[in-house]
Amino acid sequence: MSGNQHPKTEAGRNSPSMSAEDLARAFYDMVLIRRFEERAGQLYGMGLIGGFCHLYIGQEAVVVGLQMELKQGDKIITSYRDHGQMLAAGMDPRGVMAELTGREGGYSRGKGGSMHMFSSEKHFYGGHGIVGAQVSLGIGLAFANKYRGTDEVSLAYFGEGASSQGQVYESFNLAALHKLPCVFVLENNHYGMGTSVERSSASKELWRNGEPWGIPGRKVDGMDVEAVREAAREAITHCRQGKGPFLLEMATYRYRGHSMSDPAKYRPRSEVDEMRKNHDPIDRVRKELLGMGVDEAELKAMEDKVRAVVTDAADFAQTSPEPDPSELWTDVLVEG
Numbered sequence: 001m002s003g004n005q006h007p008k009t010e011a012g013r014n015s016p017s018m019s020a021e022d023l024a025r026a027f028y029d030m031v032l033i034r035r036f037e038e039r040a041g042q043l044y045g046m047g048l049i050g051g052f053c054h055l056y057i058g059q060e061a062v063v064v065g066l067q068m069e070l071k072q073g074d075k076i077i078t079s080y081r082d083h084g085q086m087l088a089a090g091m092d093p094r095g096v097m098a099e100l101t102g103r104e105g106g107y108s109r110g111k112g113g114s115m116h117m118f119s120s121e122k123h124f125y126g127g128h129g130i131v132g133a134q135v136s137l138g139i140g141l142a143f144a145n146k147y148r149g150t151d152e153v154s155l156a157y158f159g160e161g162a163s164s165q166g167q168v169y170e171s172f173n174l175a176a177l178h179k180l181p182c183v184f185v186l187e188n189n190h191y192g193m194g195t196s197v198e199r200s201s202a203s204k205e206l207w208r209n210g211e212p213w214g215i216p217g218r219k220v221d222g223m224d225v226e227a228v229r230e231a232a233r234e235a236i237t238h239c240r241q242g243k244g245p246f247l248l249e250m251a252t253y254r255y256r257g258h259s260m261s262d263p264a265k266y267r268p269r270s271e272v273d274e275m276r277k278n279h280d281p282i283d284r285v286r287k288e289l290l291g292m293g294v295d296e297a298e299l300k301a302m303e304d305k306v307r308a309v310v311t312d313a314a315d316f317a318q319t320s321p322e323p324d325p326s327e328l329w330t331d332v333l334v335e336g
Contacts, residue, residue, distance in 0.1 A: 065228025082127030
């Protein structure tokens with residue numbers, strides 16, 4: 001994109017489609033993700049987080065809207081921009097932040113870092129560092145659901161940069177062939193590692209990439225949590241009914257660089273400012289809640305609660321002990 005253009009998405013809504021209660025829940029969850037990520041960025045700058053760190057700031061509506069349509073037992077798998085998915089799935093902010101700082105109290109006991117956290121309790125099967133690889137694993141999770149005879153679904157998140165990877169198309173083929181209950185969630189934030197999607201993909205309508213295999217698709221305003229939830233309901237219902245996979249292209253935007261080491265000089269500052277000012281997912285929900293009569297003080301109370309949760313998580317992450325050296329030898333081999 002160039003100048004002040006912003007992602008072209010499906011038509012907007014004329015009125016809120018969610019109740020005030022659901023909007024308030026979405027507001028809290030999105031604010032939690034954003035404040036958590038901002039604090040993670042601070043800890044990274046202080047040298048307390050090592051390795052790579054990819055922040056989810058700006059994309060919060062995608063995971064929150066999708067999560068609102070999931071039920072117990074549904075599976076989630078994603079790429080390396082994964083903290084938002086973890087928090088939306090209900091993983092403890094303490095455990096997530098402690099993993100970021102490589103501490104014993106982390107979800108992978110300090111060995112996974114930002115990109116490799118898992119929670120079998122929350123059915124979250126990881127961030128993954130190999131671009132596009134998690135999509136193939138995601139259809140494996142969907143196959144397990146079908147094999148067991150459940151109506152559970154698998155959500156496989158990937159970015160527009162990964163959408164041109166060969167294993168993604170192989171996964172489309174297998175998922176369609178076996179009618180696997182997998183929702184492919186393509187988070188199109190319009191830039192890969194410094195390259196715009198316009199320069200990297202000959203396909204200009206990514207939601208149609210599954211058409212050769214008969215996979216239905218839909219483009220969604222990923223900056224609008226209500227639009228995301230509506231599309232999620234359609235896609236997940238399709239999968240639960242045994243009709244096979246569904247592809248959702250979420251037109252979204254990341255405010256920060258690709259990773260913490262990326263100054264993002266490949267896009268104009270005015271473009272980022274335009275998205276923050278006129279398309280921010282949290283501001284949209286705030287305005288709708290105020291328009292529905294929710295008091296500003298209630299929203300501030302939620303933000304204060306989030307601030308306390310994030311502060312507690314950061315304190316825990318910095319005081320939790322480092323893992324014992326013997327942890328190097330655990331989780332290496334599973335004996336049958």
